[in-house]
Amino acid sequence: MHIRRRPTKQIQVGPVKIGGNAPISVQSMTIPHPRDVAATLEQVHRLEKAGCELIRVAVPDMEAADALPKIKSQMTVPLIADIHFDHRLALKAAKVVDCVRINPGNIGPWWKTEEVIKAVNDHGIPLRVGVNGGSLEKPLLEKYGYPTAEALAESALNAVHALEDVGFTNMKVSLKASDVHMAIDAYWLFAQQCSYPLHIGITEAGTAMTGAVKSALGLGWLLTQGIGDTLRVSLAADPVEEVKVGFEILKSLELRHRGVNVIACPTCGRVEIDVVKMANELENRLGHITTPITVSVLGCVVNGIGEGKEADIGIAGGQGVGILFKKGKLHKRVPESELLDTLIQEVELMAQEQDSSGGGNTAPHTLHQMAEKSSPPYLLSESASRREIPVLPAK
Numbered sequence: 001m002h003i004r005r006r007p008t009k010q011i012q013v014g015p016v017k018i019g020g021n022a023p024i025s026v027q028s029m030t031i032p033h034p035r036d037v038a039a040t041l042e043q044v045h046r047l048e049k050a051g052c053e054l055i056r057v058a059v060p061d062m063e064a065a066d067a068l069p070k071i072k073s074q075m076t077v078p079l080i081a082d083i084h085f086d087h088r089l090a091l092k093a094a095k096v097v098d099c100v101r102i103n104p105g106n107i108g109p110w111w112k113t114e115e116v117i118k119a120v121n122d123h124g125i126p127l128r129v130g131v132n133g134g135s136l137e138k139p140l141l142e143k144y145g146y147p148t149a150e151a152l153a154e155s156a157l158n159a160v161h162a163l164e165d166v167g168f169t170n171m172k173v174s175l176k177a178s179d180v181h182m183a184i185d186a187y188w189l190f191a192q193q194c195s196y197p198l199h200i201g202i203t204e205a206g207t208a209m210t211g212a213v214k215s216a217l218g219l220g221w222l223l224t225q226g227i228g229d230t231l232r233v234s235l236a237a238d239p240v241e242e243v244k245v246g247f248e249i250l251k252s253l254e255l256r257h258r259g260v261n262v263i264a265c266p267t268c269g270r271v272e273i274d275v276v277k278m279a280n281e282l283e284n285r286l287g288h289i290t291t292p293i294t295v296s297v298l299g300c301v302v303n304g305i306g307e308g309k310e311a312d313i314g315i316a317g318g319q320g321v322g323i324l325f326k327k328g329k330l331h332k333r334v335p336e337s338e339l340l341d342t343l344i345q346e347v348e349l350m351a352q353e354q355d356s357s358g359g360g361n362t363a364p365h366t367l368h369q370m371a372e373k374s375s376p377p378y379l380l381s382e383s384a385s386r387r388e389i390p391v392l393p394a395k
């Protein structure tokens with residue numbers, strides 16, 4: 001399946017390009033109140049290490065806005081300030097951060113948004129217009145009766161048109177709902193009528209597993225239709241998990257290639273090694289590798305090597321002795337007690353070799369490499385264009 005990206009305008013958050021032919025970036029959000037600079041930075045640094053490409057911080061009050069310079073000065077990835085209700089926080093944050101997110105549904109009268117536009121323009125940074133099912137404007141709630149995908153899309157379109165009317169176009173847009181269907185429909189509707197890059201996500205998706213499943217379904221559908229330019233997986237969990245799930249979604253759709261992709265068999269009555277333990281340990285111990293390598297852990301040799309043909313490297317369990325294979329071919333036999341450590345060493349070596357040879361035959365895995373190699377954006381797929389959608393008011 002070839003995914004054709006929806007053509008969009010390209011914007012830039014710090015050095016990270018969003019939209020156009022830029023790779024889909026993965027972002028997350030810190031949890032502590034920014035006044036606790038140390039705790040915020042502890043999460044920022046773990047997120048950076050996990051590969052997070054954009055980090056958002058909630059700015060609920062002036063104390064948080066005051067802490068932004070300290071936080072920004074000690075991080076390497078772009079910083080986004082998340083503002084609700086009080087536009088003065090956005091005015092302050094715009095001096096420091098790489099992007100400001102506001103919610104048109106709760107920022108108040110239009111003059112406040114105009115002040116924010118002036119501030120972001122003065123500092124040459126973009127705005128994220130973040131519409132949310134839980135905070136739609138009153139007239140739209142009255143019109144639709146309750147939050148709907150159409151209401152979300154209309155809210156976002158109204159905001160975009162109002163910003164365009166004052167000459168502002170440096171923006172990306174999000175339309176989040178916790179209901180997967182509503183989020184999909186809202187993004188879909190909006191994407192048909194607007195070419196700004198989209199930040200996609202299912203808001204308040206749930207705990208680590210529930211949220212990951214909901215996000216994979218919702219974001220997965222959108223991504224296969226070419227919709228989505230940056231994403232956040234919202235989990236009630238450590239934000240590093242959000243980054244991991246985000247990359248797994250993109251890796252599963254072959255939209256990004258980053259780090260070790262562990263394939264593990266489900267095990268059955270033939271299993272000879274502890275596949276579950278080994279696969280988990282592999283993911284943990286190889287998390288530092290950014291080179292795209294597929295590693296397979298298979299419980300036995302019966303189907304093992306054949307099933308692992310697609311992997312770059314892997315192991316198959318035997319009776320006390322495991323088999324280490326590369327590209328589906330036997331490489332060496334290793335005592336079971338040394339199997340995991342040997343595999344890890346071999347993967348690290350493989351990553352070093354690929355990195356020093358300029359990536360070898362592997363796909364590009366950094367944003368920069370992806371941007372250089374990516375093809376131009378495409379039109380939406382045929383199945384997507386057949387989907388019926390309600391008509392929203394024109395500008």
Ligand code: SF4
Pocket residue numbers: 265266267268269270271272298299300301302303304307
């Ligand atoms: S690789 Fe072996 S243990 Fe794993 S599912 Fe297949 S047959 Fe069963």
